[in-house]
Amino acid sequence: MIGQVVFNWICQKPVHNRKKTEKWGRSMMKPWKAVKRLVPLFAGLALLLSACGREDLSVLRPQGTVAEGQLGLIKLSITIMVAVMIIVFGIAAYVWIKFRRKPGQTDVPKQVEGNFKLEIIWTAIPLVLVLILAVATVQKVFAYGENYSADKNAVKVKVTSHLFWWEFSYPDYGVTTAQDLIIPTGKKIALELKTADVLHSFWVPSLAGKTDTNTDGTINNAWIQADKEGVYLGKCAELCGPSHAFMEFKVKSVSEDSFNNWVEAMKAPAVLPEDPAVAEVFKNQCLTCHAVGDQGGPVGPNLTGIGSRETVASILLNEEGSGKPAGGKPVKDNMVEWLNDPQKVKPGNKMPQPKEDLGLTDEEIDAIAQYLADYKLSY
């Protein structure tokens, strides 16, 4: 299991060590210390190190039960496969060096028809290796195929994918939100996934692998669980149109108390803009599709508490959000950027252009952006 040891060493060593090596990788600080660590590995280590990816995004740095199990399977298969590769490459290298034709060699080598014993060996050994992997695979297929939607301790969430955003509704709490999936830490989340239009795929690499969101008739179930609080990146993994690349979402894992506070805050009556003129525009132009609190429609993403979300439109990162290390801009600026030209931010999305189609002025956009940016939930 050398593969596994090396793997753990690279990707999962304690955080304080990681910082040092990263520092070295970026700014050449304390090279002697880093070099010492690098000695046992080959020259491509720097690349490999960055190849472990971000904690909130990488399959190689799991933060939840399912992803951990899946990484375990990945490591098992990599170990077996690296062993196979070493054997094959070794024999190949030996053969290429040892049996090159020498100049002037004219004799004819012995024409070997085959070797029964050898052929049995290289049929049987791969078969055994495959069986080892097969047993682990079958075990986990059933474990992750479990449906927890009837489990009383699990939190049920209905995931509905749209071009190009995500809707999350909590049937037991009567709450619907969009883009940021808020979950209590350490609890099983039972997902029921479907699409409102084309096929998409729900993927939070650091928490669990993908599940497709199909149309009615082939609705899927899956489960995830986050072991510690944090914000994890989710992505759509099935080609769904022009903005497939931008169909991201966040999973925010919070304490159980926070989760309950959030549910309460979501259920509170809607807060509309203070300025009656702005409120009028917002009601007539925005709430025909979007909802805040108990008002509005279900066509577009629910906007309740959008000011405390991680992003605007899933790719404009909010400075206030915790999606580090990416940084971002203030919510209001992002909101203005989005409302000025949604098609530019997210080509092919279904929202009408606020200026061209809905006739909003710059002032109205600014006021609505300010209102939405200030619409925060405390939890």
Added chain:
Amino acid sequence: MAHAHSVKRHKGLMDWLTTVDHKKIAILYLIAGGLFFGIGGIEALLIRVQLAKPMNDFVTAQQFNELITMHGTTMIFLGVMPVIFALMNAVVPLQIGARDVAFPFLNSLGFWTFLFGGLLLNLSWVMGGAPDAGWTSYTPLSSTTYSLTHGVDFYTIGLQIAGLGTLIGGINFLATIITMRAPGMSFMRMPMFTWTSFVTSAMILFAFPAVTVGLVLLSFDRILGANFFNVEAGGNPVLWQHIFWIFGHPEVYILILPAFGVISEVVSTFSRKRLFGYSSMVFATILIAFLGFMVWAHHMFTTGMGPVANALFSIATMLIAVPTGIKIFNWLFTMWGGQIRFTTANLFAAGFIPTFVMGGVTGVMLASAPADYQYHDTYFVVAHFHYVIVGGLVLGLFAGLHYWWPKMFGRVLNEGLGKVEFWTFIIGFHLTFFVQHFLGLIGMQRRVFTYLPNQGFDLMNLISTIGAFLMGVGVIIFLVNVAISFKQPKGVAGDVWEDGRTLEWAIPSPPPEYNFKQTPLVRGIDAFWKEKMAGNTEMTPAEPVGPIHMPSPTILPFVMSVGLFIAGLGFMFTSDDFGNSLLNFLFSNYIITGIGLAITFGSMLLRSLYDDHGWHIEPEEMNDKGVKA
């Protein structure tokens, strides 16, 4: 003489349009395949330029989706398939000691339908937009609700026509290999490339009808308003995935098996040893083909088929590793104890082995369903299938082209340039695709037109783009090499590599029109090597010298394919408004479609009613130089 002897012999362009000679059809396939391979390659480079840095705007999101769709479709159906058919046409009849394929007319028809199907598909670029739903064209994304241009229509109709050509070609090779082997060549004496061509043809026979059915259903949905995949009307999009992959997975083996054949020939020849474990190679080939039909659903692990189906398809998929492993070890032990000569062809074969193994092991990793939930639709998968298709198949095709080039064209490709080309290509290849494994694992999903910065994707994407251009340079060097080779006079030695083992090396390079003056008698595996070891310089003939019956050239296959092309184009635009009453009338009443079909079926009628018994080459015409091929 009693034989009918008059035949109109065409020259120049007309000769190429009417030829039914398998050697010339091979060259046509090679040119057409090369053309489409070039187009697909340029699309690949555009994709890589767009992805070179985060939030790039070199192409738009829509253009990017068109590029990836056309890159995949073009490379699979129009790039590598025809080059495989080029090698099969050039080599298989020679390897089995035949004078042509079983149905020379069909051979020509297969080529022209493939070409016109491919041209139709690529016309989409200039006729309102290319298909944009991925080469897999999953519904509902590929339905008229979400894909508004005619792009996907070009995809369904173009691929139906091109697929017809492939199916015709496959049937032809099955018939050829079953019925036209020289006396003494039993199945278990057939060269490995012929074996893999045979098994591939059988797979084409079973796999292509599936995709044709799928494409018919999808085009009915789109053009005639049917509801096969329309959820509101009770249709099911997941059905499309099953139909597509029940073709799509065997297709992968349709592609790779001939490459296995090439590698077997090249490795054995340049080690001066017979293929180690020939019978187990044959067995492994057939087993891979069989299992290839049993694993399609491993492309759908995340679709939600349930744990039982996922577990079964996982295990079935892993089992393929066993026969594939047998092949790898057989190649290694063919070289063991041999005298290896690293010609360019053998370098490509040597590069193939480790590269393909890397693609194979990631294949086994992907077979494990719970792990696949993480790999699926990420760059890990992109890396995997490019290792198998480029690192496996394309390297195999380069090996085959360098190996058989002298036989096809009577000229050798430059060895020095060939080596430069090999190293540029393979280094570029690994640069491009090795890092993509990691991109997938750290969270980059595939088919994204761009990505946000600060996700750790930037450096590896840049490396990948640089590698892609290096591969491009490798291909350009190959083209230069080809151009230089045509400056040489024609006519290298028949057994140009001096260690040729199979029948094609027993005849001149390039072979005369009739291939074998006398059908050879096959006395064992590696027939020509066996004669050489017995001290003979040529094959023992199985028949006396006599007049050779040849099929007549004909323009009909070309005309039939033009008819299908017109019909397909007409069918696509039946509900369009051209702003011109005449055009509207012609298209919406299926008149254009009708004209096209009339041309095709009229040609078939003509072919059926007019008896053409072919012609003969008399013995006195067969001087040593042979009739000009």
